[in-house]
Amino acid sequence: MNLVTDPNAHIQTVKRTTPQYIKSDSLKSSSATNEYFSDYASEVASQKSDASKASYETPPSRISTPLIQHNPIDSEMTLPSRPGAIQPAPLNIRHNQNIGAQTTVRMLSSFDEMSPPTPGVDDTPYIRFAIEQLTRDEDVIGRGRDSTFPAPNAPLPAPLPPMEPGFDESPRARTPSPPPPPPPPQPASPRPPSRVPSNIGPQEVMIPVDLSKDLRMRLGYVPLPLRLPILGLYFFLCLLMIAALIFSLVFAGTNHALFDYDGNTTPRYFVFQYLPQLVGILLILWLFVIEAAVYRSLPYYCMGPGRRNRWALQNMRVLPANYLLPDFTFFRNSEPVLGMTFLIFWMTSFTVPLLACVFQTQWITDDGPARFRWTTVRGVGWTLLALYILLGLGLLYCAFRFRRRNSNLLWDPCSLADLICLFQRSNVGSDFEQSEISPQPNGQIPPRNLRLGFFTTSERPEVFHGVGEEYAPVKRLSFPPEKPKAIHPSNELGDVEAQRHSYGSAFSRNIHSPFVRYRWTPWFLRDSFVLAWIVAAVLLVIAFLVVSFVNKAVQDGFRPLLPSLTDSSGFSPANFLYSFLPAFLGMVLFLTWQPIDMYYRAVQPFRNLSQPTGATAGSSLLLSYPAYGHVRVIIRALINRDYKVAYVTFIALLSLSIPVLAGGVFTAVFFSSDNQVRIVASMPGYIALCVLVTIYAFSYLFIWPTRKRYLPHNIDTLAALLSWLYASPLLGDVALQNIGTKVELVERLTGSPAIPTSLTGDAEVDEKSNRPRRAVRRLAQDTGMRYAFGIFVGRDGKEHLGIDRLQRPGSREMLVVPTSQ
CATH class of the missing domain: 1.20.120 (Four Helix Bundle (Hemerythrin (Met), subunit A))
Known part of the structure; x- marks a missing residue:
């Protein structure tokens, strides 16, 4: 089929120059949003011929249902409908050079048959559509190309006058036909801008397991500094200090002081001037260890039996902070008694300067010859007595608050590896989406009524120990939901794919940013x-x-x-x-x-x-x-x-x-x-x-x-630490599953082979129970397994910033930014 350009016919011609496609974000696309052409062009196959012939392929678009148009003249920018054309044939566009240095474009006019054009069928709309798509590259790669909806304010291209559906014998004979009426405007689709899965089945949820005697015996671990014998020993030392103070106060008041002063370089001077505050500060060092155990254990105790705290991950510190200034966060976390206890612990720091001045010299004249004697300062002594009594009461409350029956721990969670074991099967991982780059990740995580203990799921009968929300779905990693915006027509018809692409691009830039x-x-x-x-x-x-x-x-x-x-x-x-x-x-x-x-x-x-x-x-x-x-x-x-x-x-x-x-x-x-x-x-x-x-x-x-x-951000809460672990493939490592003790965890990570214990107590060993053994053997073969903090490909297939193995088999090495400082 040859076309001869007539001055009265408004047919655009294609130059000899090869078209180039440049990807850019355009907001002017309207013709490329036609879903029919998108389906048609998505299956285009480009084939190369000789050097004088070049073929092109329109960029693939999303597959959708072809539109069926009953009137071939409804729209000039829409291809005429073909009965029975369920899956369009490939579209081949070829450019042939003629004497006039112009290009004649030929397009197959039938979807079902590759038959030559007939005089009764007008292929001009096809030609115009192909030319329009080849010459308007900004429309092909524009905003509406990947959109589910047409662009709200995009101007429509001016329609070209259609050609007469017949052909004359003479190549110069061609008369224009009147333009058809414009296509009716298509109403905006009421669909929400989020993708809805086509097949919605029953969701997998986490189900708490009723504790049998065997399972209950595994739980109830209390960190060593908080165990009753250790706290009892510390309490006994406090009683000794109280007894010593009472003795010195009573004896000094009834026996004209304690001992004679014999100089400032003698052993007696050391006993009265250095030893009291030395004992006091050693008790404070021990108290720091107890406080550290309380800090790291309290979030998990708030997930155990009894009372729950919905902000345990976000607001409860895991690093001690009760040093120079008192820590009042316990009052904000609905722990007033524990807050008072830590206020007493902080006040214990004043015992050291008070102990430094509890013994002073006094000039005694009514007990033999006048001389200086060591005596006890009554006001300072009774103040110290009150402080140590309060300290003892605080210890008793810690022993009561952190007793065994309130704990669902298997061991003391004090390292990153412990977090991996506790949260590897949790259903709150999606809450941490892109929180690794947030300056305040605690404010990004929603409150959850979390439970620490044994779980199973509605789809898998395996019993495991971890942290999760009861009867909540096991969520998969995905883009976070869009925040609600003000009602506006342009927002309702916004390009969801472009927004998601922009959102993901910003995240990708941030994880690569040295500033972040x-x-x-x-x-x-x-x-x-x-x-x-x-x-x-x-x-x-x-x-x-x-x-x-x-x-x-x-x-x-x-x-x-x-x-x-x-x-x-x-x-x-x-x-x-x-x-x-x-x-x-x-x-x-x-x-x-x-x-x-x-x-x-x-x-x-x-x-x-x-x-x-x-x-x-x-x-x-x-x-x-x-x-x-x-x-x-x-x-x-x-x-x-x-x-x-x-x-x-x-x-x-x-x-x-x-x-x-x-x-x-x-x-x-x-x-x-x-x-x-x-x-x-x-x-x-x-x-x-x-x-x-x-x-x-x-x-x-x-x-x-x-x-x-x-x-990138602080590390004083569980949420802050989990922001670098939620997408890590370490959470899916088979070698780190079904771990019963801390010793076994160390053996797994250091490559020493160990037989994993079954949390359910079943004696039968199946294929799933053998997988951890094989994984541990692989770790044993590679004792040099190394881990890094950097950019890795997460479980969702996207790049994340966090902790993972430096390199996994079949994948590229993590991007760890080296520092020269």
Whole structure:
């Protein structure tokens, strides 16, 4: 079929130049939204011929049901309907060169048969439609191409006058025909902008399992610091302190003080001036371990039997924060009694400066020769007695609150590997969609009435232990639902695919952004604050040393500027001030360092995972530094070669000696030579204090976290940690399923073969129970399995930022951003 262009006929011609398709986001597409042509063009097959012939293929579109038009002249931009054309034939467009350097376009005019054109059938609409699609590349790749609806405000292209359906014998004979009426406007589809699955079957839900005797015996684990014997031992030590205080108060009041004063460098001086606050601060170190156990266990206890908290994942901290300032988050989390308990724990820090001044010297004249004797300050002693009684009551409540019957734990959840085991089959994973890049992931997660225990599902009879919402569907990872917007016609007819593409593209850009990846660190470790700490610490320690040793001011003594006379109750204003105030300042230094130490402990697994070569499970997933005491952290960090953590924790432990020494180094001494009282320092203790303060001050030079320890957001809640695990393929690893003990978990991750225990107690071993064994054997063969924190392909097939194996068989290696700092 040859076409001759007539001046009166408005037929567009195609130049010799090869059309190029450039993908761009256009909002002007209207012709490309025709679903009939989309179906027709989706099956186009492009074939190459010789060098002078080029064939093209229109971009594939979504498959949908072809539109059936009963009137061939309803629309010029719509192909005439063909009876029986259920699946259109391929569309072949060929360009042939003629003498006039123009291109004659030929298109097959039949869908069912590849027959030549006949004079009775007008193929002009097909030709025009093909030319229009080839020349209007912006329409093909525009907004309406992938849309389910037509663009709301897109201008329609001007219709071309149709050609006469007949052909003349002469190539010059062609008369235009009157244009047909425009097609009627199609009403907007009332469908919502979200995809609705065609086949909706019964949803799989999580069903709690009634605990049999065997299953119940597995539950009820209580972390070691919260067990009744350990808390009982601590309570017994508190009783000893109470008994010692009562004895000293009673004995000093009835026997003219306690012992004679024999100088400031004797063992007796150490007993009265250093030993009380040393014992007190060791009890505080133990109390820190108890507090850490409460922090990490409370969210799971709020998912156990009894009362539930719908905000356990989002609002309950898992890292201790009751140091320099009290932590009032327990009151916000509907735990008022526990909040009062932690307020008492915080007030226990005042026992150290009070113990530093509980024993003072008193001039005794009515019991033999006049002399100085050690006595007990009555007001300070009774205050300490009240604080230790309150501490004992707080311990009793912890023993009651965290008893075995309230626990559904199998072991102490204190590492990332424990989170993987508890949430690998949870039905709340979809709530964390794209939360790994959120600066505040806690506010993104909706409240859930979660339960910790044994579950099964409506589709699978297997029993497993974990966290989930009862009788809630097992949700799969997908795009989060669109937020409701204001009612507007353009929003109702918006392009859903374009919005989703834009949403996903923004997420993809953010997970690759260094700004998002290295965004968060605690406020007190940001560059400006660290610089301020360094300057302040260095200047203060220099001033301290200058004032101490210039003109021998401390060694020869200085006037107290306060009354030094001790009254009948043993209280001396000068002795109290120069004992309580130095110890209090030293306690502030000690408590100030503890959040720094806790940050380095908590972030060390992520720092190891952020190395370009990754890290082993022992130095990353299984690390649990926040759960250990100071001495154990130092030892484990040295073994794992985490030297910075070991040093920071060592300074945290070393700094406890600052309030101990500062509280007992000064005492008031009467000099008979000049008949005056001066405050004199015990030089051995004072020299040691100067050395420790200097080390402490210059240690601020080493707390700069650098980018190696920066994270996208905080890590103080379970929701924040799960944001980097919810899409990880680690949650689907067969080797990490059906784990009964912490020892078995360590064996699985470190590659040591172990026989998995069946949580149901069945003796029959089937194919499913053999899969963990095979997976463990594969891990045993590859003892160098490494894990990383970076960009990986998640279980939903999309890129995510989080934790996974550095490389999996058959997949590319994780993208771990290296840092040079």
